[in-house]
Amino acid sequence: xxxxxxxxxxxxxxxxxxxxxxxxxxxxxxxxxxxxxxxxxxxxxxxxxxxxxxxxxxxxxxxxxxxxxxxxxxxxxxxxxxxxxxxxxxxxxxxxxxxxxxxxxxxxxxxxxxxxxxxxxxxxxxxxxxxxxxxxxxxxxxxxxxxxxxxxxxxxxxxxxxxxxxxxxxxxxxxxxxxxxxxxxxxxxxxxxxxxxxxxxxxxxxxxxxxxxxxxxxxxxxxxxxxxxxxxxxxxxxxxxxxxxxxxxxxxxxxxxxxxxxxxxxxxxxxxxxxxxxxxxxxxxxxxxxxxxxxxxxxxxxxxxxxxxxxxxxxxxxxxxxxxxxxxxxxxxxxxxxx
Amino acid sequence: xxxxxxxxxxxxxxxxxxxxxxxxxxxxxxxxxxxxxxxxxxxxxxxxxxxxxxxxxxxxxxxxxxxxxxxxxxxxxxxxxxxxxxxxxxxxxxxxxxxxxxxxxxxxxxxxxxxxxxxxxxxxxxxxxxxxxxxxxxxxxxxxxxxxxxxxxxxxxxxxxxxxxxxxxxxxxxxxxxxxxxxxxxxxxxxxxxxxxxxxxxxxxxxxxxxxxxxxxxxxxxxxxxxxxxxxxxxxxxxxxxxxxxxxxxxxxxxxxxxxxxxxxxxxxxxxxxxxx
Numbered sequence: 001x002x003x004x005x006x007x008x009x010x011x012x013x014x015x016x017x018x019x020x021x022x023x024x025x026x027x028x029x030x031x032x033x034x035x036x037x038x039x040x041x042x043x044x045x046x047x048x049x050x051x052x053x054x055x056x057x058x059x060x061x062x063x064x065x066x067x068x069x070x071x072x073x074x075x076x077x078x079x080x081x082x083x084x085x086x087x088x089x090x091x092x093x094x095x096x097x098x099x100x101x102x103x104x105x106x107x108x109x110x111x112x113x114x115x116x117x118x119x120x121x122x123x124x125x126x127x128x129x130x131x132x133x134x135x136x137x138x139x140x141x142x143x144x145x146x147x148x149x150x151x152x153x154x155x156x157x158x159x160x161x162x163x164x165x166x167x168x169x170x171x172x173x174x175x176x177x178x179x180x181x182x183x184x185x186x187x188x189x190x191x192x193x194x195x196x197x198x199x200x201x202x203x204x205x206x207x208x209x210x211x212x213x214x215x216x217x218x219x220x221x222x223x224x225x226x227x228x229x230x231x232x233x234x235x236x237x238x239x240x241x242x243x244x245x246x247x248x249x250x251x252x253x254x255x256x257x258x259x260x261x262x263x264x265x266x267x268x269x270x271x272x273x274x275x276x277x278x279x280x281x282x283x284x285x286x287x288x289x290x291x292x293x294x295x296x297x298x299x300x301x302x303x304x305x306x307x308x309x310x311x312x313x314x315x316x317x318x319x320x321x322x323x324x325x326x327x328x329x330x331x332x333x334x335x336x337x338x339x
Numbered sequence: 340x341x342x343x344x345x346x347x348x349x350x351x352x353x354x355x356x357x358x359x360x361x362x363x364x365x366x367x368x369x370x371x372x373x374x375x376x377x378x379x380x381x382x383x384x385x386x387x388x389x390x391x392x393x394x395x396x397x398x399x400x401x402x403x404x405x406x407x408x409x410x411x412x413x414x415x416x417x418x419x420x421x422x423x424x425x426x427x428x429x430x431x432x433x434x435x436x437x438x439x440x441x442x443x444x445x446x447x448x449x450x451x452x453x454x455x456x457x458x459x460x461x462x463x464x465x466x467x468x469x470x471x472x473x474x475x476x477x478x479x480x481x482x483x484x485x486x487x488x489x490x491x492x493x494x495x496x497x498x499x500x501x502x503x504x505x506x507x508x509x510x511x512x513x514x515x516x517x518x519x520x521x522x523x524x525x526x527x528x529x530x531x532x533x534x535x536x537x538x539x540x541x542x543x544x545x546x547x548x549x550x551x552x553x554x555x556x557x558x559x560x561x562x563x564x565x566x567x568x569x570x571x572x573x574x575x576x577x578x579x580x581x582x583x584x585x586x587x588x589x590x591x592x593x594x595x596x597x598x599x600x601x602x603x604x605x606x607x608x609x610x611x612x613x614x615x616x
Binding site for chain 1: 384385386390392429436437481485487540
């Protein structure tokens with residue numbers, strides 16, 4: 001009995017005096033200066049483009065560290081950290097509190113709009129057109145050319161949807177795949193779409209991740225390749241882009257650029273090839289910034305934008321006459337290449 | 340994946356049951372083969388740095404599926420504890436708290452051997468090796484991009500100890516068959532393969548066609564990382580089925596080069612023990 005009692009007492013002692021939970025639930029300081037330090041350090045150790053963008057993050061710490069006081073209001077602190085976010089000039093950076101959310105949207109303003117949904121509806125689809133899943137589509141030029149619009153990579157494209165379109169338009173000369181003003185979303189859709197236009201195994205790009213706190217701490221580059229899908233489109237393809245093509249949509253543009261049957265038409269994309277990664281501050285605000293790098297097969301870092309093969313901007317005269325200059329150029333390219 | 344795991348777990352229980360050691364007919368304590376189903380509450384607490392800066396904690400749902408096969412002298416205990424729920428920052432006073440969906444899975448397989456018993460007092464001490472697999476998985480809700488998943492996992496071997504006292508509360512009828520059991524358990528995997536997220540918390544395959552949620556290549560060998568103990572109180576019914584109330588506490592810590600994690604899962608689970616005859 002004495003043995004058993006000893007064991008029970010030992011277990012109870014463990015339960016009562018164990019300090020495990022105390023060490024787990026240890027709270028960091030939530031003072032403004034600690035929050036600023038956590039913010040600065042979090043970005044310092046994660047952000048992947050200090051060198052490319054020539055940002056001296058240390059000097060910003062010196063400057064803004066002097067401004068931060070523990071007496072500042074939450075709003076003032078948030079605004080100050082938002083300024084630092086803006087200085088990254090990166091659409092994949094932002095900060096969120098319980099009362100505000102700030103995103104860096106610099107890539108919006110780098111070029112003309114270069115798309116008008118109303119113009120397409122009025123003069124090309126002459127209405128809504130057809131839609132399967134999240135892909136809108138219609139035929140142009142006496143059914144010789146198909147037009148597909150994909151507006152958001154966050155919206156899933158299923159194998160069924162894209163196979164349906166590839167089959168429906170298999171006898172056309174070409175497809176215009178319009179992703180203008182597509183801000184990105186899930187990388188999964190990149191591969192599902194791209195492999196429908198590839199005829200061979202294709203090397204799309206190389207990527208690497210931050211793997212340590214130093215600005216130059218990166219993993220080795222990993223090659224990203226795709227195999228063609230069972231059902232593929234054999235005709236010509238023009239991908240239409242503008243500056244609001246960002247993130248996964250930019251990666252898609254870069255991927256499609258590697259395919260011989262594809263021509264990128266329009267404006268340079270907004271870039272944003274680095275994947276955003278996040279962290280939390282001691283006051284529970286959430287911050288994110290780009291933590292990975294993608295370079296093209298040729299070794300170019302296209303974080304600031306993937307250039308088109310054929311640069312075209314919409315002209316005011318064309319817009320006034322109900323003409324989408326970029327669609328017209330794509331039609332011209334497909335017709336030329338199909339001759 | 341879940342179905343495969345359930346199937347394998349069921350097959351494992353069936354295999355051990357079929358190969359189990361026959362019941363000790365002479366014993367005046369309840370022994371034999373049991374399938375155990377339990378449900379209760381668990382408190383999951385996590386301290387990590389990938390997606391959070393403050394510790395997170397919260398009450399979750401706890402479930403248990405167990406198998407007990409064998410005799411008074413030697414038996415197998417297969418235990419699968421699974422908790423899931425939403426956790427929030429510790430001591431948060433914000434109106435819109437950040438949240439994480441937390442999942443905690445803990446599987447242990449232990450063959451116990453009796454190494455001490457006091458027949459008059461009905462005290463039994465057991466020991467045996469333990470094979471343990473554990474994974475904690477969390478999905479952060481909010482604006483933090485692609486690193487929203489964090490996890491820690493372990494596959495380890497170690498030892499387990501168990502002390503059991505059988506007794507009757509009422510002495511009126513002086514029934515030799517004992518109806519109650521109080522039990523204390525300690526499980527300590529000694530060597531484990533520890534799986535943890537990489538530096539950024541994004542799988543290396545995130546930008547490839549065959550994307551995986553968990554990067555299994557990010558691992559190391561650790562020691563004494565997963566400590567678990569518990570107490571339980573069991574009442575055996577006349578038909579040899581039983582009811583049990585169990586408290587369990589699991590502490591798990593990883594120590595990779597970056598992003599160490601400490602987690603704790605405390606659970607109170609009410610269990611039904613079905614005697615397989």
